[in-house]
Amino acid sequence: MKDLFDFMEGPRVPSLIEFENREEWDGVYEIVDCKRALSPSNLPEMDYALNPYSGCEHGCIYCYAPDVTHSPWDGWRVVRVKKNIVARLSSETKDIKGIIGIGTVTDPYQGAEGRFTLTRQCLEVLKRRGYEIHLHTKSDLILRDVDILDGMKGQVAVTLTGLDERTSKITEPGAPMPSVRLETLRRLTDRGINTYALIAPISDRLEGREEEFCDAVAGTGVRRAALDPLNLKPGVRMRTERMGFYPSLKSTEKIRNLLESSGIQVRNVF
Secondary structure (H helix, E strand, C coil), X not given: CCCCEECCCCCCEECHHHCCCCCCCCCCEEEECCCCCEEECCCCCCCEEECCEECCCCCCCCCXXXXXXXXXXXXXXXXXXXXXXXXXXXXXXXXXXXXXXECCCCCCCCCHHHHHXXXXXXXXXXXXXXXXXXXXXXXXXXXXXXXXXXXXXXEEEEEECCCCHHHHHHHCCCCCCHHHXXXXXXXXXHHCCCEEEEEEEEEHHHCCCHHHHHHHHHCCCCCEEEEEECCCCHHHHHHHHHCCCCECHHHHHHHHHHHHHCCCEEEECC
């Protein structure tokens, strides 16, 4: 049988016939096998972590996932597509209990998901078996899957970092724009899906715009928010300081007070 892969220098490019969905996506990726779908999680409100992809095309300068996963930063934007993860998940969820966190070290709805649909297929398995989830994303692609999320146990977080598009393009170049994320949060909330605003990281780029930002968050109708100040781990510090991007306790506290005054329940991420 003819090999499905065309080998080139760098990441290999598989044929689309390996996956049912043939929607085009032009990112750089590899097809890989995973040994396990689930790993134990120490994050709040999660017992297991599920990441259908590794690496992330968003390229956020403040991301500490490469350090957590012991991955080189210079290859982090190569998306690794775990082709067997749905089968592994089906096998592993026969005997475990607990809350499953989705997208703990990468966005499960980055552009690759539009082509490979691994997150959607994993959600189908989890919903069928009655699992509770805790999902994080910056992407409006999640709206494609509201039919599955309807009635599913758990919660969804949409990550917000500010309002300024220029800052977003510099600091998170592959992620959807701030206005898109706010609209995603609004539509999920309107749909009745248990959703909250994950405001992370909070940086000095929000100073002076806290009221405008909090008005925009409150305008989505969301009733809960979680705050996470910019975490300057060693690798992160090098990238953020080079771009003049710093933590801001002042903005963190002001945002907390403004959101609470709008009737939004606020907590810290950690």
